[in-house]
Amino acid sequence: MRKLFLTTGAAALLMACGTSKTATTTKAPEVKPKQDVSFFANTITSDELKEALYTYASDDFEGRDTGEPGQKKAVEYLKNHYVTLGIPSPISEGDYFQKVPLEKQAAPDMTLKIGDKEFKAIEDYVSVTDGENGEVNSQEIAYVGYGIDSENYSSYKDIDVAGKFVLIKGGEPKNEDGTFIISGSDKASKWSTNQQYRAKREIALSKGAKGILFYSPQIYPMVAQQFGSGGQMGLKEDTPQEKMYYIFVNSSIAKAVVEEIDSETTSKLIKTPMNLTFKSNVKEVDSENVAAFIKGSEKPDEIIVISAHLDHEGVKGGAIYNGADDDGSGTVAILEIAEAFKAAVDNGQTPKRSILFLHVTGEEKGLLGSQYYTDKDPIFPLENTVANLNIDMIGRTDPQRTEGDRNYVYLIGSDKLSTELHNLSEEVNKKCCNVELDYKFNDDNDPNRFYYRSDHYNFAKNNIPVIFYFNGTHADYHQPSDTPDKIEYDLLENRTRLIFNTAWELANRDARIIVDKAEVKAE
Ligand SMILES: [Zn+2]
Known part of the structure; x- marks a missing residue:
């Protein structure tokens, strides 16, 4: 029962003294001086x-x-x-x-053979995502230039890439006067900024491509260093990304598939055997x-x-x-x-x-x-x-x-x-x-x-x-x-x-x- 007759101050004093039954048996609490x-x-x-x-x-x-x-x-x-x-x-x-x-994603155990050449991990290629474990054998690679699909420019117009590896190069096309085709101005679009890696992946994935070989000689050394060694750590995703091989390649591989890749932008199927084995190292x-x-x-x-x-x-x-x-x-x-x-x-x-x-x-x-x-x-x-x-x-x-x-x-x-x-x-x-x-x-x-x-x-x-x-x-x-x-x-x-x-x-x-x-x- 509540003791309604107690004043607030007295009630607080009682509570401060714990479980004692009556006020008469309690000691006065030690009053500590307020400090600065x-x-x-x-x-x-x-x-x-x-x-x-x-x-x-x-x-x-x-x-x-x-x-x-x-x-x-x-x-x-x-x-x-x-x-x-x-x-x-x-x-x-x-x-x-x-x-x-x-x-923690360390570099996967991989082999990659194109034509009759066996390429070397890190030196020639490096994987940046977690692909399916296993082996891929194919007879053709789809070259899709800049790998863009936008309103006024598409690399995917006349080519079916479903189930195939696509070879994409970094950047976006320009007009003769140096302006960008996509923006119509000197403003770069997401197809050549840092967003391009994700944007191009999403398009390739939506077209049913099995994997990407991405060619960008400027950033290759950096990517190889970052993904080729110790392993990247990140938050574990609640919903894992859809699996797709995403492999950055050096010019040795890019030019083995399309010799004129630096100037060539027309999409086409390239007849060449390719063999890839992949074992991921995600812990x-x-x-x-x-x-x-x-x-x-x-x-x-x-x-x-x-x-x-x-x-x-x-x-x-x-x-x-x-x-x-x-x-x-x-x-x-x-x-x-x-x-x-x-x-x-x-x-x-x-x-x-x-x-x-x-x-x-x-x-x-x-x-x-x-x-x-x-x-x-x-x-x-x-x-x-x-x-x-x-x-x-x-x-x-x-x-x-x-x-x-x-x-x-x-x-x-x-x-x-x-x-x-x-x-x-x-x-x-x-x-x-x-x-x-x-x-x-x-x-x-x-x-x-x-x-x-x-x-x-x-x-x-x-x-x-x-x-x-x-x-x-x-x-x-x-x-x-x-x-x-x-x-x-x-x-x-x-x-x-x-x-x-x-x-x-x-x-x-x-x-x-x-x-x-x-x-x-x-x-
Ligand atoms: Zn530190």
Whole structure:
């Protein structure tokens, strides 16, 4: 029965004292004095960061390669840390892992014979998709020029390619005056831009072709390097692409089929025997993001995401890539920030908004863990996500940066979607930390394109304001020599405190920050 006569204050006091039956037997609760944000920020110390990083970037974790045993150790370490801190999972009780199903496509085992010549993998051809396992024997190849099918130009008009391999060349046709036939202007169409590989594949598939030999001497070396070796990793597709052989060929093969291919555009059937054997090398890879969560006291549905990638390059040629800076530094920074927030919670100062601590996998393979989070399975709705503070390499200094204070950090993205986020970040820094904020890499025209190269980008592309914290690259970047002894722990401490203070302000200010520069998505 409810004791209606109790005043609200007394009821709260009773509840705070747990299960005691009467008020007379309860002790007065210990009243902890309210603390300033700096009190909690000061729990972030270089000693604790160092201790955590010497474990996280140790040889024991074998470079934390995505899906490998070293990475499993890393995710267990992160989980145990949150269990010890008493910070719960947002997924289900005790389960801090968000499964991220991946697949790794290494070059298939292939042979290819055209006419009476046996060609060599990589040197002469490279497969870029997963074809059917088995053997193909045919007596003709359909040459379809540029492989275009549009309103005013078609390579497929007078030719039946059903069940055949087609040979396609890159690019699109031009008029004598140099303008493009398809656009009628000097504007290239999708048939010669980066979209051509997909567009030409789709047309060939719709015409019933069995496979594609694609000839583009300009990009062949790049494609051969990318697909000929170690293997591409990607998110496992829910609906796998329709299987079709898609093989990039060098001029040795293209010219063996159509000698004048560089000038010839007329489609025709070429009588020549072809034999292909194919065995795919696609492996499923289990990986996971690690997530922990502090629920906000007043606006629990509004989420601040603090992220860093948990993976690195693994072991290559017998050398362990410890990834102390990349991104051990960001990882241990989050652990310390989480601990500081938990200290606030324990002191009765739970942040108003919720905080999600998100350690993402597969960053080095193409921002895969963060892409899975934003594109496939956001734990919290993206429209409720206030901001993403992403930390990737904050333990070192940039040797190229010869002027200014060593106590700096590069900020990228802070002003791109929300002016308010940028101003808040500047103000917080002045108040708390006085780190020199360097916007050198925030320039849209910066050739390094760092804005697109870490996990915050998957949030930014959804119009979620981001700040990417980064110290720049150095000689040990993506080398086995990126070890914890080279970290400048005093700087790591300052930068981590800055990020904590910024998150604190984002979580506790009255109004949610405004997105005033949202990009209209082209769809
Ligand atoms: Zn990296």
